[in-house]
Amino acid sequence: MSARTGRVRILRGREWARPVRPARRELVSALPELEEGRPPLLFVPGFGHGAWAFAEHWLGHTAGRGFPAYAVSLRGHGGSAPAPEATLRAYVHDVTQAAASLPRQAVLVGHGAGALVVAHALARYPARAAVLVAPVLGGWGTLGAALRHNPAGTVPAVFGGPLRLTRRQLFSPDLPDPQARQYVARLGRAGRRAQWQLLAHRAPEPAVGAPPVLVLGSPDDRVVPPAALTRAARRYGSAPLLFPGMGHDLMLDARWPEPIDAILDWLAKA
Template identity: 80%
Template sequence: MTQQVRIMRGWEWGRPVRPVRREVLDAVPGLDDGRPPLLFVPGFGHGAWAFAEHWLGHAAARGFPAHALSLRGQPGSDPAPEATLRAYAHDVVQVAASLPRQAVLVGHGAGALVVAHALARYPARAAVLVAPVFGGWGTALAALRRNPLGTLPALFGGRLRVSRAQLFGRELPGEDARRHLARLGHPARRAQWQLLFGREPEPAVGDPPVLVLGSPDDRILPGPALTRAARRYGSAPLLFPGMGHDLMLDARWREPVDALLDWLEKEPSRG
């Protein structure tokens, strides 16, 4: 099957994305045996810190160079109140291109949508979508049903609000949950609006293998949306019952990251 890839994007050349300083946190193994680097991309309200808590060091301990990016406007990077999904995807592509080898892109939540857009511009070794929020009217309506008081302000340019029960499972100690919630930031209004009502990502360059992880008990992402995201890439989601939306911060955080790394050790790139 012939895949059509857009090479020229004239309007993007005419309106380049503004450069910013981006925070990138790193954890590298003591011995470099040539494994592909991982680039973790956080969702809205989060930052590189969400992966530095557990996954970054764990990946490095298993021999994978690991890097976590704070998108523009997220804690650690330059402010960007009018950031767009296009600007976020630009951030991912720029950082991925600076790594010494073809990277594996790992996006969480809305960061998975950013990764999906970046895949149309960067030939990734592979991609992992963790609890992917791909947006659209279906996601917006599901969010309104599950969290009306937190979602309604976002429809009018306000902040999307989430709770402890939506992000974490019951096993996470309350002290840890409060600490993580206190670090959540404010997503850019335009990017938040594009998440709810934006366009579908273009096809990925090079047809990289894609793994989708999630939880059937996720109170942000409805189960059918998780299945649709996986089917988009010709697979089925790998599920972790009892966990919340933030798999990388929840009590059993080792299970999904070990599954991710096990898959990378076995799955060759199709690119």
């Protein structure tokens, strides 16, 4: 039986009895020229993406504004070890371990399904704050939106195949086609068990220490509908910060500086 203090678990029997197997993790970083003691940001990409999605723009920009910046590739993604049978629990383990390895209490920033991973990690890691970017928080509504906008790429995932996202889902028309195609070509796939768990997931436990949480996205996102952004923000007692005209991959889209500057401005006041 798990012991509890208030609503926060301090002992999880399953994790003690059946620990997650370790896996080699890719962790990339960009550090400011002058150390000012600001909290590090750990960026967590969504399914199919790796640390490269943040290394393209946001890591260097974050470091340029004085914040240490790190991005982790979940197992089976990017340069991390292959893991075709990875579970959502294993992804959460990757994030908490990466965060614990940083020199100071970190801010967790999750994108897409990586936001769901962050939401679960907050119950295990005492984050300084958290940011959920275009959060895919699971449930059958997520599947419905995906089927409407991309049936050919979504149906195989229902039967254990890869989920294939399209240029139209991920980016605005403002991003040049050659660049968009290059990004789409780099996408990998999540473990099939993790894909199923995304649909039939359990709600995250309460965050340790009740850190401030910012939710942001685009009302024109073809992966996450506006109503889902509102629901996610309400869970944390706020309203979503919106960037009209952008696609799902805000960190790679044409106007990528706007969301990251908003995040860093918010952190300066949080």
